[in-house]
Amino acid sequence: MIAGTTLELSLCHACQTRYLPCDGPCPKCGSSDCAEYFTSAVGRVLAATELHYPASGWHAPHRLALIELADSVRVLVILDGALPAPGTLVEVRHDKDVYRAKSEPAR
Amino acid sequence: MSVHISSVGMGRFGKRPEGLIDLAAEAASLALEGVGRKPIDLLVAGSMFAQGPQGREALLPRLAGRLGLESAAGFRVDSSSGTGGMAFHNAVLALETGRFDRALVVAAEKMTDRSTAEITKDLAASLHMSEVAAGATMPGLAAIVTQRYLQRYSLTTAVCDLATVHARSMAVANPNAHFQKAVTAEDVAASRPVALPLRLLHCSAISDGATALVVEKGTGPATVLGLGQGFDALRLVDREELTTFAATRLAARRAYEAAHLTRKELNVVEVHDAFSPFSLIHIEDLGICGPGESPHWFEKGWVGRDGRLPVNPSGGVIGRGHPVAASGLAEIGEVALQLRGEAGRHAIATRPKIGLAHAMSGIASHNFVTILGSKTA
Numbered sequence: 001m002i003a004g005t006t007l008e009l010s011l012c013h014a015c016q017t018r019y020l021p022c023d024g025p026c027p028k029c030g031s032s033d034c035a036e037y038f039t040s041a042v043g044r045v046l047a048a049t050e051l052h053y054p055a056s057g058w059h060a061p062h063r064l065a066l067i068e069l070a071d072s073v074r075v076l077v078i079l080d081g082a083l084p085a086p087g088t089l090v091e092v093r094h095d096k097d098v099y100r101a102k103s104e105p106a107r
Numbered sequence: 108m109s110v111h112i113s114s115v116g117m118g119r120f121g122k123r124p125e126g127l128i129d130l131a132a133e134a135a136s137l138a139l140e141g142v143g144r145k146p147i148d149l150l151v152a153g154s155m156f157a158q159g160p161q162g163r164e165a166l167l168p169r170l171a172g173r174l175g176l177e178s179a180a181g182f183r184v185d186s187s188s189g190t191g192g193m194a195f196h197n198a199v200l201a202l203e204t205g206r207f208d209r210a211l212v213v214a215a216e217k218m219t220d221r222s223t224a225e226i227t228k229d230l231a232a233s234l235h236m237s238e239v240a241a242g243a244t245m246p247g248l249a250a251i252v253t254q255r256y257l258q259r260y261s262l263t264t265a266v267c268d269l270a271t272v273h274a275r276s277m278a279v280a281n282p283n284a285h286f287q288k289a290v291t292a293e294d295v296a297a298s299r300p301v302a303l304p305l306r307l308l309h310c311s312a313i314s315d316g317a318t319a320l321v322v323e324k325g326t327g328p329a330t331v332l333g334l335g336q337g338f339d340a341l342r343l344v345d346r347e348e349l350t351t352f353a354a355t356r357l358a359a360r361r362a363y364e365a366a367h368l369t370r371k372e373l374n375v376v377e378v379h380d381a382f383s384p385f386s387l388i389h390i391e392d393l394g395i396c397g398p399g400e401s402p403h404w405f406e407k408g409w410v411g412r413d414g415r416l417p418v419n420p421s422g423g424v425i426g427r428g429h430p431v432a433a434s435g436l437a438e439i440g441e442v443a444l445q446l447r448g449e450a451g452r453h454a455i456a457t458r459p460k461i462g463l464a465h466a467m468s469g470i471a472s473h474n475f476v477t478i479l480g481s482k483t484a
Contacts, residue, residue, distance in 0.1 A: 019345075021237070027345050047258070047349075049250035051242070051302045056228045058242040066251050066343065074344040078241050083303075086258055097240045 007041040010034040018073045043067035045088045077101040110202045112329040112443040113321045114141025120316035120428035121285040122219045131215035132173045134317035149210035150181035153194035154432045187233035191435025192466025192475030215317035216430035233469030235342040249382040250302035255349040260399040264304045268295040269405045270383035278422025280453040285314045285428025309383045314428030318436040329443035333366025333478040341472045352471035355392035362476040370394040374459030375445045377438035379467035380423040413456035435466030
């Protein structure tokens with residue numbers, strides 16, 4: 001079961017784009033007229049991959065997933081755990097400069 | 108004002124002992140010999156890394172000096188793997204101003220003298236910083252795109268394997284291609300994982316190589332009929348759809364409009380298959396077939412040398428090899444060779460009159476479409 005935690009996002013007042021991370025201007029129109037808001041940290045895995053030749057500084061296998069949060073906001077996360085099937089629900093958390101999600105071991 | 112490609116120069120792609128400048132000069136000399144060393148008044152050079160033994164090379168002045176082109180004007184471009192396309196498009200734009208008569212366009216890359224880890228890191232420069240911060244690589248993001256495509260159309264990786272088999276079978280006829288040996292679907296499926304679902308043989312190789320074209324005022328079999336560029340959001344998360352590349356669709360629409368042509372008039376196509384499943388997406392985005400229909404084109408052999416519309420008769424990026432900046436220009440050069448009847452063993456079954464070349468930067472963040480052919484077609 002996934003806990004009901006939240007994640008901080010931004011809403012651009014100029015073009016209504018919702019995005020993260022929430023520490024910069026709108027990626028769509030460049031406006032800085034943005035407000036922070038909170039949404040559920042639970043998202044759905046759209047796709048996930050396992051990198052066997054990661055970039056320098058990372059260890060293989062390095063797992064990444066594209067997650068869709070509420071309001072169709074998407075985020076690329078580092079996966080801790082097994083490679084989840086598309087559609088799996090995971091909880092996303094902000095960790096310094098990146099986002100992470102923990103997936104359940106494959107059954 | 109009409110502009111046409113009057114000569115194509117290309118050395119062998121692959122692991123080469125020469126450095127960047129020698130590779131570029133080899134291709135340039137071949138192109139210049141093709142026009143009897145007529146005067147050049149514009150030199151356009153492109154390289155993503157411009158990597159020499161001691162670091163970054165001053166490619167443009169070194170090449171001008173090496174080729175005796177000190178009196179020419181010049182500029183250098185960089186759009187990662189789309190560099191060759193960008194170099195060609197900007198050379199054409201410069202010629203169309205009427206200020207220049209004949210341009211030499213050169214794109215070159217030296218890659219095999221560095222480790223895979225170093226190249227992987229450098230190639231990630233074409234990605235968004237937030238993606239790089241998460242440890243994303245080009246194959247990693249391409250894998251996510253591929254997985255979305257396969258899911259959307261309920262496909263298996265067998266279609267990706269087939270796209271690789273096609274590319275490698277085409278490359279066998281191209282003496283300049285990195286890979287001279289065909290592979291089977293079983294070979295592809297058994298190759299080691301890179302970023303699942305992508306395996307080694309779904310991914311383009313690290314290659315050295317260069318391409319050079321002479322482009323000049325006038326008309327010929329490879330006259331520039333239409334150019335188009337398109338951008339898309341750099342971050343994948345900012346794109347609404349991942350099973351199609353907006354940058355290709357936009358570039359193609361502009362090129363077709365400029366050429367006053369539709370895809371039905373194309374006789375040959377080169378697409379930028381940095382990852383073999385991308386060739387499936389590209390031919391859909393170019394309007395050659397509908398969304399999700401391209402696997403059928405590969406299964407039926409319609410993209411073969413004697414098929415309905417030959418795709419990547421050079422072997423494409425997968426078969427020809429991928430010296431990143433040179434690839435976009437090699438795609439244009441291949442179409443020009445086909446149109447000019449100079450493709451030799453890799454010529455398609457019927458000499459074409461109209462051809463299209465597609466070049467891609469990064470994960471389709473800035474794409475280029477070039478339509479070449481004869482005005483009388």
